[in-house]
Structures are given as C-alpha cells and as structure tokens.
Amino acid sequence: GAVVSQHPSRVICKSGTSVKIECRSLDFQATTMFWYRQFPKQSLMLMATSNEGSKATYEQGVEKDKFLINHASLTLSTLTVTSAHPEDSSFYICSAREGGLGSGGAYNEQFFGPGTRLTVL
C-alpha cells in the first residue's frame, strides 16, 4: 500500500523558534497533500491543502504567514511553524493523495503520515 512518512516524529523547541516538518510520499506521486492539526481529545482539523507547484489553500482561521507550506515536488511537502509558541504545541499530521483538485472521481483516499508531535516550551 501507499506509504507516507513524516519527519521528525517528535520535536521540542523553544518559544520563538521555527520548526520544519517534512511529509514524503514514498511510493507514489502525491499531487495533493493535506496538513492537519490535532489537539488532545479533539478531531483532526484541516489546516491547509497544498498542490504541487502552486500556493497552498489555507482553511479559515489558519495564519498562512505563521504556517508556511511548500509543496515543491510530487513527493515532498513541508510545513514550517514560524515563531512557535506554546499554544502551537500539537500533533501535526500530513496526508497525501495521488489525484489533484477535483480528481479521484469516486475514490480519493488519503494516505496519512505517522504524525509529528510538536512541543513548544
């Protein structure tokens, strides 16, 4: 099956620093990648959708200047949390899909990475 990796799996940083999280599709080309955030005992909240070679589409309430997303290739997307603060501490999960916007027809399964647990001190 399709495999998505994330790196790092855990990161602890000081307040005010920036953290970069990588999401890679290992055995397929991911035209679309999604970034989610999950706080304890809450659902996955979609932060943004990124398509290779174009700007990410951010969900309402997500600051695009704080959460920088780059999808430079068909197998790699990165999320950079800039000037991180303790309230940014969360579980960040990416997912990847082969098809792009509007594609996939009746089936557009997302394959999830293992997640990155960010702790900001």
Add this chain to the structure above:
Amino acid sequence: GQNIDQPTEMTATEGAIVQINCTYQTSGFNGLFWYQQHAGEAPTFLSYNVLDGLEEKGRFSSFLSRSKGYSYLLLKELQMKDSASYLCAPGGYQKVTFGTGTKLQVIP
C-alpha cells in the same frame, strides 16, 4: 459549512457487535470515509462509501444513506485491539472533513 455528529464514547464487550452512527451535513459531498485512530497515532483507512447501502469488509462493515446524511460503522467479533477512536469523515472532491470521533472501549 460542515456538521458531523457521532457519539463521543462507546463501550462494548469483547466478541460482541457494535454500531457507531454518524450523521453529517456537508457541501460538495462525494463519499464517506471511516478511519480508525489509536491514541497517539495517525488515522488508518477502514472504508469508503460512495453509493447507498452496506459494504462489508471482514469484521468491519459500513453503511451509507446519502439522502439521510447518515452512515454507520459496524464492528463484529470485537477484539481488545479494536479499542480506538473511529472517525467519520465525509469527503468532497477537494477535501475530507473529520468528525470528533467516537472513542470505543472494548472490555473483556
């Protein structure tokens, strides 16, 4: 907007059957996913329903009624390892929206 409703918690006995219901109101509906998520881990795919009706896959089955905005996940022959959160996720052409999930506890 998106509105997804599923029970917060459920408890069931090992070997039994449990049904987790989900109602949703969403725009641009294409199909409905069910995911399983163990604590501290990413979700794993269980099922995807596009057409109305029941789809069976081993111990897990999923049902969809598009006209009613209703789905359920049926778990048979429950095992202790089935203790997890189950996420109902209606999907559009562009993105999938996740419910808060139902935390299932399987007891001996």
